Amino acid sequence: MPRKKPRFHSLKKLNVRQNWSRWSLYSLSQLKAPNVTTRTYFQQKWTAKASTRAYHGEHIREKKWKHMFKRNLPAVVAMDHRYLARHDGSEQAAGRGMGADTQEKTRTPPMTPYMQMAYYPLERRLDTAIFRALFASSVRQARQFVVHGLVKVNGKKMPYPGYALNPGDMFQVEPSSVMFATGAPKSRSSTARRVTKEKAAARAEAREQSGGQTPKQPKPDSVISQSAREEPTPAELKKHLQELMEQVDGVLAEDVKAKDKQKFRALRQSVRKAISLWRSANPETISTLDTQFDFLKTQIAGRAAATTPSSPKDIDAAEPLISEEDQARLRSAFDKLKLETEHTSAWNSRNAAAPYATPWRPRDYMSAFAFIPRYLEVNQNICAAVYLRHPVARQGLAEVPTPFHIETGQLAFNWYLRNR
Amino acid sequence: MPSRCAASMPPRLRSSKFSSSTASSPFISCPFVRLHPIAQPVHSSRQFSSTPCQQITLRRRKFYEWLNGPGQQLKEPLPGSTNYLGAYDKYGNLVRAGHGWRREDAKAAAAGQQQKADPEAKAEKPAETPTPAAQESLDELEAAIRSGEAEEEGKTQREEKDDGKLPPETAEDLRPFPLNQYFRSQPVLSEDLREAIFQRVKKDGATVSLASVEFGVSNERVGAVVRLKQMEKEWIAQGKTLALPYSKAVLQMLPTTPHVDSSQAKNKGKRPIQHEPINDLPVHPATHQQLFVPVSESRHYTRVDAGRAFHNSLLPADARIPHPELVQAERELESGLSFEERRRLAEQRFEKQQEGKRKEERRMEAERAKEKVVPRRRWDFVVRDVSVEAAGRDGRGIEASGWRYGFPHQDRKRGIPKIPTRVEA
Secondary structure (H helix, E strand, C coil): CCCCCCCCCCCCCCCCCCECCHHHHHHHHHCCCCCCCCCCHHHHHHHHHHHHHHHCCCCCCHHHHHHHCCCCCCEEEECCHHHHHHCCCHHHHCCCCCCCCCCCCCCCCCCCCHHHHCCHHHHHEHHHHHHHCCCCCEHHHHHHHHHCCCEEECCEECCCCCCECCCCEEEEECHHHHHHHHECECCCCHHHHHHHHHHHHHHHHHHHHCCCCCCCCCCCCCCCCCCCCCCCCHHHHHHHHHHHHHHHHHHHHCCHHHCCHHHHHHHHHHHHHHHHCCCCCCCCCCCCHHHHHHHHHHHHHHHHHHHHHHCHHHHHHHHHHHCHHHHHHHHHHHHHHHHHHHHHHHCCCCCCCCCECCCCCECCCHHHHCCCCCCEEEECCCCEEEECCCCCEECCEECCCCCCCHHHHHHHHHHHHCCC | CCCCCCCCCCHHHHHHHHHCCCCCCCCCCCCHHHHCCCCCCCCHHHCCCCCCCHHHHHHHHHHHHHHHCHHHHHCCCCCCCCCCHHHECCCCCECCCCCCCCHHHHHHHHHHHHHHCHHHHHHHHHHHCCCHHHHHHHHHHHHHHCCCHHHHHHHHHHHHHHCCCCCCCCCHHHCCCCCCCCCCCCCEECHHHHHHHHHHHHHCCCCHHHHHHHHCCCHHHHHHHHHHHHHHHHHHHHCCCCCHHHHHHHHHHCCEECCCCCCCHHHCCCCCCCCCCCCEEECCHHHHCCCCCCCCCCCCCCHHHHHHHHCCCCCCHHHHCCCHHHHHHHHHHHCCCCHHHHHHHHHHHHHHHHHHHHHHHHHHHHHHHHCEEEECCCCEEEECCCCHHHHCCCCCCCCCCCCCCCCCCHHHCCCCCCCCCCCCC
């Protein structure tokens, strides 16, 4: 009979795991430096390996990790450019070959903790990086996000949790999943139960109406339609501009907090339509609101300037295209658009449909585990992060987050060094 | 198992557990019995014995004792500060806190403020350290305005400001893993610093290395910040929902590097805060071993020679750091060149660098002109010219395109990973 699988969180054998649970926190508080006096070297190494592997990549098979292990550990030294400019290195061989004697004592720099870096290849994995960027509450959850297709690397869906990130790779996780993973869990309420029941009833009704077939979800069309035309004709331009200004009026009359989403959405659409008239405009160049505004301003101004000398009867038509107060109104409408997005994002209200407790709040014990290592640059607003470089050791600091004592790290490193 | 759990816990901690449930009076005395919230589990597998398993319950009791005692402090974030295990002693007392500081008061104050006005609570955190006087007067003003229970809250808040203000974190307080003294939670960029970097690079057109030197942020990080910020702005233009509640909560829990805007009058003469060392020299594997090289005494032995002694292609540190132009500029300053001269030299260098960039761009352009791109809805088809000669004499050349008889694909072989190794940006 095979042995029973040990508990993941056992109070008998305390293991620190890569998650934000209270068991991990408790084990963390009970950790001790290894006993190096009364045990053999092999015993020490074995225990160190076992406890560190329970934390670092416990979901990876031992053989796989052994292949990933590297004995060369990366490190950097912070250099002072002023020192480099003033000395060419020969001063270190001055005197009797050890540098000239000085009156003041030179401070010895702190030790570089190479031995805490044994598990640095694992930090390259996509699931671990997602956990380190605080987008998931455990590595296993991060792995699930990846497998379920909620993670993109450089804008492409990446379903492999073992993908080794390269320096410069950007990964992004679905924000609603991040809020679910890091938010306090939902407790079942009567409202939530009622909402689910209603939804199920509605779905059943829809299925019955369509004759036992699942109805197709309406698809939002957000693709910017590319116009094949070189430049818009003056008449078209005028028409679109009038539309745009009408929308501007509607938006400016609207209070942001009133959240009349239709008017804001209509303005966004008409801005896109106006921009798509120009062939020179591609989605990359006009991706942000600021650039959209600048683009509209310059194009319309250029158009107006080009048309005015050719036909004198167009003057009065070209004049209102870019009048000062129109510009100011357009600007303020754009600002409103920005505000509106921020307002709806920050609106942290009760929402029975959300899979986390609403209003959103961080889950218990999150703050004890909340740190972001320096090899990641994270933007929390869009739940995206960039893997800048591999983790390194520097003087007095190792970038691999490991909860163990440095001697434990050394013993574990030595365990994997054998036969190599 | 070490008996670190508090058998004789100070009463302050135990009362803190109940302060949240009984918000009106935080110092209610509570029965000790409440410390064991777990009922004895029923052991159906030990039906022959009525004695409960002592060992398990002891461990479990200790676990819950710790959670409700020292661990209680870590359950919720400290308002306006980090909250790591390393900041507490084994009894759950915040080491850096003064005598007057009480967590319950801080929490109550923060909660009360949040209920009353959201933006106010946001503004409090940065304003706390530089202008304590203004903050205090504001609190007094508020306390005077409010009445009833609100007045009581203002009092506790003032108390906190008097002697119980939290001092900034030391290196020990930033340790999430108390046993690992070589790891600490390092600050991240604050929101306004990210925005400032983006504006400097995108609007003012500063080069990445210039922005890196100005803000004290490494080259890669500047690039990443610009990329992420650009994406955030695209999201706003598209009207997508940002994860703002999450973002706010996380940045509250982390240490952050603030942005010192030197253009403002109040920051006159202040220098921007160095976020991280920008001139990191990677340790070359060839230098891991110590080397003894006999050299004649008369020889002028420099860094360049030392590098060559380790490895033939190992350059000196001046050439391997990310900002060699800083060393160059410093050297010119040392050699006593006039400002005009130095400026001319710097411009020459810049021109040379730009020329190299343009050349590279032209090369890329030429490469792109060779291939034809057919855009489709999701993926683009790229059509490239291939030569038949690449197949070689036996038709099995590695560079040849297409599938060749008798050659299995690399990813079909055993032991070759199927996971992609790179994703094009």
